[in-house]
Amino acid sequence: MKYYPGINVLLISTVLAGCTAKSEDKQQVETQALPVIQLTNQNTTLDHDYASTLEAVQNVEIRARVAGYLDKILVDEGQAVRKGQLLFQLNAAEYQVEVAKAQASLESATAQAKSADVELGRVKLLVDKNVISPSELKLAKAKLDAAHAAIDEAKAARANAQLRVSLATIKAPFDGVINRLPFKRGSLIEEGALLTTVSDIREMYAYFNVSEKEYLAFIKKRRDPNKPNTREVDLLLADDSHYPHEGKIETTETIFEGNSGTIAFRARFPNPDRLLRHGATGKIRLTTDVADALLVPQKAVFEVQDKNFVYVVDANNKVKTRSFIPKSRVDQFYIVQSGLRPGERVVYEGIQNIKDGMTIVPKPLPADSLRALYASVQ
Structure with a gap:
């Protein structure tokens, strides 16, 4: 086997050059400049969305x-x-025939009543002259009463026939x-038969279900003398657009659903433009004020096995992963329940390019950017 000194020198030079390039790249990555945000407590609002069904304040079936x-x-x-x-x-032709028949029956009954009345007068005269027995007078009176009853029956039949004629016209x-x-x-x-339905949609009801805990919180707030009795709510339409008119919670049902443990609320919304329709769906949004909430931008958070992490920057500008437990999310922020403290710095952007233990050049977000960032949740 021959030895080629020139080739070995070339290989060593190539390896050293590659190592030097990797070292420079690593140094460049470790010292990259990244935007950093300092965590602070902020006043914010929490939005809770609930599936809702919309119903007209009146929706009546029109049946024949x-x-x-x-x-x-x-x-x-x-x-x-x-x-x-x-x-x-x-078509009311057959009912109009019934009216004519009832009218004829009424006229016949009236004529019979007149005849019975004349007969009663004749019998009374004969009884007074002792020509016939008094029992004949009682019989004549009974016949007159029967004729009057026939008149009442004929009038009722005519009224019923006239009613059926009127019911053929539907308003x-x-x-x-x-x-x-x-x-x-x-x-x-x-x-x-169902001909149609008529909906009064000048105002609409929105029904949505809340948990027992949320129900109790609402009732306690409603009974607070220092707070208004009605609560304004927002409506998101099926396309997630915001309905321009606010609604007010009016009442609740009295029974919790056994399977879900929820209870239905009813809110009323004005509908001047007739945009909302009976049977439509949407989402009711309830807003709750939260004071001194510790907010973390969603952009700074990454997930590993269903846990939330951020890169915290220490005093030496080294980054270290830190898990935290979010309480809820509002807009593009998480509200921290535990794991992070006010004043700590976290990497805001570029977290996909760093790893635990790296040193970075922190670029604090300008005050104007921070104010604009947090203004979105005020």
């Missing part, structure tokens, strides 16, 4: 109270209507919006 063919549909789906406005017209019970129309003109409608 008599059977018949649907002659007219005078409204369309989504149309606003006024109280008393005509919605549907059923709006209040101001609202027409919903789906399942039948078309000419359809045979059975008694009790």
Whole structure:
């Protein structure tokens, strides 16, 4: 085997150059400049979101109270209507025939009553002359009473027939919006058939469930004489956009649901633009004030096996991982429950490029940036 001194020298030079480059790169990484934030206590608010269903303050089913063919549909789906406005017209011909029959029966009963009255006068005259026995007078009076009863029955039958004619005309019970129309003109409608629903959506109810702990906190706050009895809440729509009008919690149910341990709250929202509709969904947001909360930016936090960590910068500018327990999250911050203290410095950005024990050049965030950062949670 031959020995080549030149090649060995070249290999040694290459290895030394590579080591020198790695050392320089390592030194460059260890001394990189990174933004650092000093933890402070801040006043903030906590937002709690609850799934909610929206219902109109009035939502009434419009059903046919008599059977018949649907002659007219005078409204369309989504149309606003006024109280008393005509919605549907059923064919009332057969009910008008019943009215005519009832009227004829009434006239017949009236005629029979007149006849019975005349007969009573004749019998009374004969009884007074002792031509017939007094029992005939009692019989004549009974016949007159029966005729009067027949008149009352005929009047009731006529009123019922007239009512059925009026029920063939269906009007709006209040101001609202027409919903789906399942039948078309000419359809045979059975008694009790659902023609549509009318919703009064000038105001809306939002129902949402809260835990027993949150319920007790709300009740205690509501009974505090120094605080208002109503609590304003926000509504997030299905697309997570913010509904522009605030609502107020009005009442709660009286029974907790056994499976979930929650109770339903009801909030009322104005709906001047008719944006909210019956049956829609959203999220109710309750806001709670928190004083002197220790905030950590979410950008400074990383997770390992479901635990939260930050890089804390010590007095020698060395970084060390520190786990902490968050109490909750608000916007882009965590509220610290334990593990961190006010005044400590944590790496704000670039945590993916460092590791435990590295030395960095801390770049404290400017005061204006800090104020802007914390202003987002005020």
